[in-house]
Amino acid sequence: MKNDRYQKALRFIHDRQHFGIKLGLHNIIRLSDWMGNPQEKYRTIHIAGTNGKGSTSSFIASILQAGGFKVGLLTSPHLADYRERIRVNGRKISPAAVAQFTERFRPLIVKSEVTFFETTTALAFWYFEHVKVDWAVIETGLGGRLDATNIIRPEVSVITNISFEHTNLLGKTIYKIAGEKGGIIKPMTPVVTGVENNGNDAARRLKEISRERRAPLYFHDTDDFIRSRRNGYNLLEVARGAYKGLTAKISLAGRHQAENGFLALRVIEVLNKNGHKISRPAIRQGLANNYWPGRFMTIRKNPTVIIDVAHNREGFTALADTLRRQYPGRKFDFLIGMVEKKKGPECLQIISPLARSISTAPLKTQRSDDPYYLVSRLKAGKNHVRVFPDPVIAYKDLLENSSRSDILIIAGSHFVVGDLASIIKREGF
Numbered sequence: 001m002k003n004d005r006y007q008k009a010l011r012f013i014h015d016r017q018h019f020g021i022k023l024g025l026h027n028i029i030r031l032s033d034w035m036g037n038p039q040e041k042y043r044t045i046h047i048a049g050t051n052g053k054g055s056t057s058s059f060i061a062s063i064l065q066a067g068g069f070k071v072g073l074l075t076s077p078h079l080a081d082y083r084e085r086i087r088v089n090g091r092k093i094s095p096a097a098v099a100q101f102t103e104r105f106r107p108l109i110v111k112s113e114v115t116f117f118e119t120t121t122a123l124a125f126w127y128f129e130h131v132k133v134d135w136a137v138i139e140t141g142l143g144g145r146l147d148a149t150n151i152i153r154p155e156v157s158v159i160t161n162i163s164f165e166h167t168n169l170l171g172k173t174i175y176k177i178a179g180e181k182g183g184i185i186k187p188m189t190p191v192v193t194g195v196e197n198n199g200n201d202a203a204r205r206l207k208e209i210s211r212e213r214r215a216p217l218y219f220h221d222t223d224d225f226i227r228s229r230r231n232g233y234n235l236l237e238v239a240r241g242a243y244k245g246l247t248a249k250i251s252l253a254g255r256h257q258a259e260n261g262f263l264a265l266r267v268i269e270v271l272n273k274n275g276h277k278i279s280r281p282a283i284r285q286g287l288a289n290n291y292w293p294g295r296f297m298t299i300r301k302n303p304t305v306i307i308d309v310a311h312n313r314e315g316f317t318a319l320a321d322t323l324r325r326q327y328p329g330r331k332f333d334f335l336i337g338m339v340e341k342k343k344g345p346e347c348l349q350i351i352s353p354l355a356r357s358i359s360t361a362p363l364k365t366q367r368s369d370d371p372y373y374l375v376s377r378l379k380a381g382k383n384h385v386r387v388f389p390d391p392v393i394a395y396k397d398l399l400e401n402s403s404r405s406d407i408l409i410i411a412g413s414h415f416v417v418g419d420l421a422s423i424i425k426r427e428g429f
Contacts, residue, residue, distance in 0.1 A: 006095035009102035010082060013123075016109070016116040023146035023169060027114050031122045032151060034108050038129035042072070043276075044136045044152045045267065048144040048181040049160030051314045052194065052260045055252060055292050056160050059264035061137045063286030065089050067278040072128035072136035074121070074149070079294045079309070079418040086124045088131055090291065097127055117141045121148040143170050145183020156270050157184050157215070159193040160263065162202040163314055166341075178205035187213045190270050194220040194263045218266060225262045234258045236287070242269050246280055249288040253296040254322035261287050294417055296322055299424055303399070303406040307417045311338060316347040319411060323354055331356035333408045335394050337416030338374060339367040345377040351411075357384040359398060361391040363415040391416050392423060399429065 032039060047057050054075045061073040071089055078084040083092035101123050102109075109119055121141075128136045138154070140147040143166070162178050170180045178195075182205060185191050191210055195202045197219040210217040224240045234250035236258050243265060250261045265287070268278050294309040296319070310319040323332060334355050338344040348358060358378065360371035371387045378385055388394035398408055410420050 003095065005099035005103075009095075009099040012102050012106065013082070013098075013116060013119050016114060016119050019113055019115045021142065021169070022115050022118070023143065025146065025148070025151055027112050027118050028121060028148040028151055030112055031105070031108060031114060031118065032125060035105065035122065035126050039125040039136075039152050041129045042133050042136055044138055044154045045156050045158065046138050046140070046149065046152055046154040046184050047158040047160065048140040048147070048184050049158070049194070050163045050165050050181075051312070051318075052160040052256065052263075053139045055257060055260040055295060056158065056194075056263050057137045057139045058292040059261050059287060059290050060158075060267055061087075061135075062090075062290035063264060063268055063278060063283050064135050064137075066285040066289065067282035069134040070132065072124065072131075072133040074124040074136065075139045076117070076120070076141050077414045079414055080422040084293075085120055086127055088128070088133060093123075093127055097130065098123065101126055115148075118148045140181075140184065142166060143177075143180040143183070145180050147184075150184055153186060154184075154189060155274065155276070156267050157186060157189055157191045158263070158267055159184070159191065159195060159206065160260070161194045161314075163312075165312065168341075173201065175201040175205050178202040179209070182206050182209040185209050185213055185215050188215060189213075190216040190218065190274070192218045192220070192263065192267050192270055194259065197221070218270060220259070220263050220266060225258075234261075236261055236265075238262075238265070241266075242272065243280065243283070246283065248284045251288055251290045252292060253326065254318055255325065256318040256321070257295065261290075294414070294421070299421055302404040303402040303408055305408045305410065305424065307421050308409065308411045309414055309417050310347070310411045311413055312342050313346055313350065316350040316411070319409075320351050320354060323351075323409070327407065330354075330407060333357045333359070333398055333402065333406060335359045335361070335391065335398060335408065335410045335416075335420075336374060336412045337361050337363045337371070337391055338369045338412040339363065339365065339415070340369045342369070342413075344369045344374040347412075348374055349377055351409075352378055352383055355383045357386070357398075359386045359388060359394045361388040361394045361416070363391075363413055364419065365415055368415075391420055395420055395424075396429070 064071045073087045086093040170177045238246045362368045
């Protein structure tokens, strides 16, 4: 019976997808008012950006949790289970809470034609108050200025990086996209960003917004820390600043994850500066123990199967860099599925030099990119390229034709990575 309530609630939430994407704050403001504005009952950190939002958010949450706080985390999309989007101290929201929320607020949600993401955001705001978190780390869904999460009043705003994405909604230049993501910057509220301070359009626009809102702006400087590898994991050493000399293991693989970890540390540094004390041991523990699924994650041995939710050019560049560093000189079998408008052919060209084979398949969504289009720019004869009708068929074929020493990479959209990871875990193949 309890599971029936949850499944009914989940169907209701997913049905909100037929309203599409609505950029704007009208719905979420009304819904939050009806709920008593739960998002104002705890401290928040707000995170926008093109890549690395989820990893950076999870690093921050992990550090705060290690510091003894009860921490909520809202991220998107999920990998395999809707409840992954809303967590408290690493634990997914309970099915009972999802059911309770939808049963209580369903009439209001229906009346206002609230979207899937707006409903999920409201659910997170309500749940975090319901379980009495101390902090909530809130990741934007799309953009920032008109994103449903942008009604919170954070202690710190974070913008990881800025590159081209959703140009039909956010603008066709980096300057305009930066303006949309910079919309999360609040008056007199510090901002930490991974955007390079080298005069580029993104940095220029963030400076303009911060100046207008009198918000202290802190740029991420990679010269402030040293990356190294020891015993197969990333090691971060802080070279300058309040945490000079701190050395910490980074739980996630890849040079880009060391940068995400350091960006999270810079956020903690700002919190400490503003009176929220988090110790060095808590930082070390949080960086070392952070678990964030789907980021260069090994889910099978003999042959090795690695999943990674690289879904745009920057993500595939980071994936290729990590593969070269982790497995120098090796070739890999790739299985890729992507949604539209992510420049899929360019992404496949990035990994092409590392590929022994590249397989593509359509996703189980109307947003799926054409798998034949994905391989359209690959040079004939350079890679063994195949197109399959279904990701599961593709995976089984690759597995059957692999030796124990081979390495298979499943990458692209959360749709293909999450679905296959769940099937592999459930079916044991």
